Amino acid sequence: EFIVKCPAHCKETKQQVYGTGVFASISSICNAAIHSGVITNSGGKVIVRKMAGQNIYKGTNSNGVRSLSLPKWRESFVVSGIKLRNTVQTAIAFKLFLSLHLVLCFSGEAKERSDLPIYPGLHPFKTNLHCKVDLAFLMDGSWSIGKRRFKIQKDFLAEVAHAINVGVAGPMMGIIQYGDDPVTEISLKTYSNSRDVKTAIDKIVQKGGLSNVGRALSYINKQYFSDANGNRGGAPNVAVVLVDGWPTDKVEEASRLARESGINIFFVTIEGPDDNEKHNVVEANFVDKAVCRTNGFFSLPVSSWFALRKAVQPLVKRVCDTDRLVCSKTCLNANDIAFVIDGSSSVGTGNFRTVLQFVANVTREFEISDTDTRVGAVQYTYEQRLEFAFGQHNNKADLLNAIKRINYWSGGTSTGAAITYAAEQLFSKSKPNKRKIMIVITDGRSYDDVRAPALAVHRQGVIAYSIGIAWAAQDELEYIATDPDKEHSFFVDEFDSLYKFVPKIIHNICQEFNSQPRN
Numbered sequence: 001e002f003i004v005k006c007p008a009h010c011k012e013t014k015q016q017v018y019g020t021g022v023f024a025s026i027s028s029i030c031n032a033a034i035h036s037g038v039i040t041n042s043g044g045k046v047i048v049r050k051m052a053g054q055n056i057y058k059g060t061n062s063n064g065v066r067s068l069s070l071p072k073w074r075e076s077f078v079v080s081g082i083k084l085r086n087t088v089q090t091a092i093a094f095k096l097f098l099s100l101h102l103v104l105c106f107s108g109e110a111k112e113r114s115d116l117p118i119y120p121g122l123h124p125f126k127t128n129l130h131c132k133v134d135l136a137f138l139m140d141g142s143w144s145i146g147k148r149r150f151k152i153q154k155d156f157l158a159e160v161a162h163a164i165n166v167g168v169a170g171p172m173m174g175i176i177q178y179g180d181d182p183v184t185e186i187s188l189k190t191y192s193n194s195r196d197v198k199t200a201i202d203k204i205v206q207k208g209g210l211s212n213v214g215r216a217l218s219y220i221n222k223q224y225f226s227d228a229n230g231n232r233g234g235a236p237n238v239a240v241v242l243v244d245g246w247p248t249d250k251v252e253e254a255s256r257l258a259r260e261s262g263i264n265i266f267f268v269t270i271e272g273p274d275d276n277e278k279h280n281v282v283e284a285n286f287v288d289k290a291v292c293r294t295n296g297f298f299s300l301p302v303s304s305w306f307a308l309r310k311a312v313q314p315l316v317k318r319v320c321d322t323d324r325l326v327c328s329k330t331c332l333n334a335n336d337i338a339f340v341i342d343g344s345s346s347v348g349t350g351n352f353r354t355v356l357q358f359v360a361n362v363t364r365e366f367e368i369s370d371t372d373t374r375v376g377a378v379q380y381t382y383e384q385r386l387e388f389a390f391g392q393h394n395n396k397a398d399l400l401n402a403i404k405r406i407n408y409w410s411g412g413t414s415t416g417a418a419i420t421y422a423a424e425q426l427f428s429k430s431k432p433n434k435r436k437i438m439i440v441i442t443d444g445r446s447y448d449d450v451r452a453p454a455l456a457v458h459r460q461g462v463i464a465y466s467i468g469i470a471w472a473a474q475d476e477l478e479y480i481a482t483d484p485d486k487e488h489s490f491f492v493d494e495f496d497s498l499y500k501f502v503p504k505i506i507h508n509i510c511q512e513f514n515s516q517p518r519n
């Protein structure tokens with residue numbers, strides 16, 4: 001429960017409300033309060049109480065606010081008026097209000113941030129409601145930049161820190177200064193509010209030296225974004241490189257490696273090379289080579305240092321647009337993986353346990369969530385059974401439990417039909433930005449033909465792996481597997497050797513992922 005002070009005229013902000021009486025947490029608190037009749041459009045203090053997520057939120061028209069319907073949301077709130085019985089309670093409520101600093105027309109999710117300063121006339125939630133990113137700035141400390149512009153750079157960083165609202169439930173921000181070598185000025189975990197970050201920025205002293213951006217990118221990849229330094233894991237890694245002119249070393253390779261490990265790289269080039277200067281540049285088109293896609297999203301050219309201020313809002317908007325931070329996708333968090341498990345009689349109860357262990361051991365290596373890797377499973381004999389669908393278990397613990405609970409079926413072996421079933425029940429529900437991976441595990445020759453079903457799923461873009469044990473047929477394993485067979489098809493004589501293929505499968509999935517062009 002907490003208290004929120006609603007400013008006047010929230011209605012005019014048109015911030016959305018979902019539900020009636022009980023509102024989805026993404027709703028505007030104050031508009032929900034108006035909808036509920038707790039306050040009018042002239043504002044006032046209200047009590048907000050958190051509630052569990054609902055399966056349905058019904059939209060209605062009430063007190064001039066039209067709320068919308070929403071199916072299923074993870075969290076809700078209700079709003080009520082403040083009725084204080086005595087002055088002590090008033091004092092407590094007032095203190096609570098001060099410590100929360102919440103003044104909002106905006107979403108109830110903003111409440112998760114306890115460190116929001118109030119900026120008159122500025123609505124901090126507008127741009128970065130969901131801006132949970134681990135954000136590092138690589139600032140240019142080279143001599144070429146000069147004292148005055150270095151100060152402009154610091155002012156720019158301070159403005160970004162202000163605009164983005166640093167906080168443990170939102171963005172965390174750190175700074176590296178590069179010259180000949182990079183140094184950490186502010187680690188990701190040091191400050192949990194914008195004010196402290198700004199104070200620390202003010203104290204940064206120019207190092208001088210060259211402008212070795214490539215070296216700095218290697219540094220963030222190998223050291224800066226480590227867990228020990230405050231990388232939270234659940235938040236995309238973003239690095240914004242500020243460059244005066246152009247780098248004095250090559251950036252392509254270092255940048256690619258950083259991107260492959262999941263770091264989104266933005267380049268803000270200030271006073272970049274003009275036509276007369278291009279021949280001085282160490283690596284032509286260095287920005288295009290360093291960023292993930294050449295569609296302009298990850299690069300922001302700024303014509304002069306004095307125009308840099310104008311880049312604050314556009315940059316904040318982009319780094320907070322987590323849906324577009326596609327470069328943070330790695331081989332471990334970008335997949336829909338379907339296990340197609342042979343439950344025929346020849347396997348036997350004990351070996352079936354070993355197969356499930358294998359499935360669990362492979363699963364354990366991935367980052368599991370609805371927006372990361374999802375796992376589904378089908379067991380088959382003559383028939384097929386959906387054990388669980390993609391997204392049915394959205395965290396690792398639940399998923400591993402569900403795998404453990406799969407019951408051995410026992411029966412015949414129709415691998416072809418099982419592949420078709422997996423395509424219909426699982427891959428047809430794949431999200432477009434996920435990589436579809438099928439892992440078929442079988443211990444014998446199929447009673448039906450596997451060729452046509454395998455070809456059909458390959459054509460749908462599924463990358464198929466086959467794992468054969470004991471009596472599995474080599475030719476079938478190869479039909480099932482995506483080419484080249486030797487990287488997608490494995491055979492072991494006995495179930496007890498299955499464990500050896502866990503690292504191999506992960507390695508191959510990642511190698512294949514990293515070999516895909518990213519532009």
Ligand SMILES: *[C@@H]1O[C@H](CO)[C@@H](O)[C@H](O)[C@H]1NC(C)=O
Binds near residue numbers: 354358
């Ligand atoms: C799974 O992992 C456990 C723990 O590392 C190991 O003991 C077991 O042999 C593995 N089994 C398989 C089939 O991979």
